[in-house]
Amino acid sequence: MGLASGRLAAVLVPTREMLRPRxxxxxxxxHLTLRFPPAAQxxxxxxxxxxxxxxxxxxxxxxxxxxxxxxxxHAAAPWTGDLFGGRxxxxxxxxxxxxxxxxxxxxxxxxxxxHQPLRRLRLMTFGxxxxxx
Numbered sequence: 001m002g003l004a005s006g007r008l009a010a011v012l013v014p015t016r017e018m019l020r021p022r023x024x025x026x027x028x029x030x031h032l033t034l035r036f037p038p039a040a041q042x043x044x045x046x047x048x049x050x051x052x053x054x055x056x057x058x059x060x061x062x063x064x065x066x067x068x069x070x071x072x073x074h075a076a077a078p079w080t081g082d083l084f085g086g087r088x089x090x091x092x093x094x095x096x097x098x099x100x101x102x103x104x105x106x107x108x109x110x111x112x113x114x115h116q117p118l119r120r121l122r123l124m125t126f127g128x129x130x131x132x133x
Contacts, residue, residue, distance in 0.1 A: 011043065012052045018045040036115055050104060058100045065094035 002008035017023060027045045030036060037044055043051065067073045068080040068090035084090040112120050 008055070012048050012055065014045050014048050018048070034114055050107075054101065054104055058097050058104070061093055062097040062101070065090045065097060069094060 002011075018027070024045060030044075031046055064080070065084060068084055069087055074081050074087060081087050081090060084093050
């Protein structure tokens, strides 16, 4: 639904201003020094790139490589294995996709714990309308 409505692209694709060298540097320095912009400003550049990578690269690779590894799918559609150069390559791609998702999760949790964890959990659970802090 987010893809069809354009909301996904509006939220995840970086704007021109975000891609300017000065803005990229400021975002990197902000993350490295653990100074983050207010949540009301939406996702910053690094967040958008991370989510875009997960949604547009890692998850599709996981799904397609998982199908390519399946003996039943491979028997019915042998070309699925050819997408990766064989079933072993599909396993490698699947493993790398799983590694990317695990790293994304770990960094996500670390950032949550470093930056107002109780407030962030409340926002994720109840939404911005219920935030009283």
